[in-house]
Amino acid sequence: MFAEAVKLFPAHFKDLQLLQGDDEEANFFNNILHIQLHRRIRALHRLTEKCKSGVLNPVCITDLLRAYLFLEQSCELLASVVPALCI
Numbered sequence: 001m002f003a004e005a006v007k008l009f010p011a012h013f014k015d016l017q018l019l020q021g022d023d024e025e026a027n028f029f030n031n032i033l034h035i036q037l038h039r040r041i042r043a044l045h046r047l048t049e050k051c052k053s054g055v056l057n058p059v060c061i062t063d064l065l066r067a068y069l070f071l072e073q074s075c076e077l078l079a080s081v082v083p084a085l086c087i
Contacts, residue, residue, distance in 0.1 A: 015060040018055055
């Protein structure tokens with residue numbers, strides 16, 4: 001969802017474009033929700049590097065993480081009601 005929004009509205013998501021990477025392996029949005037743990041860890045490391053370098057706006061990162069946490073909580077709630085929804 002975020003990856004598509006960043007592609008469709010680049011002027012509104014300048015900071016988040018830095019997280020897309022040049023290929024699928026480097027794309028934060030693909031890796032943060034990946035089934036393999038090492039890919040999720042790698043995505044968080046890339047996010048950390050961008051934050052430490054100061055190229056990402058802290059407000060942008062807070063909003064991004066809040067959205068992913070909300071997504072995870074929503075999925076867990078739905079899974080408790082209808083397990084087949086969140087595989």
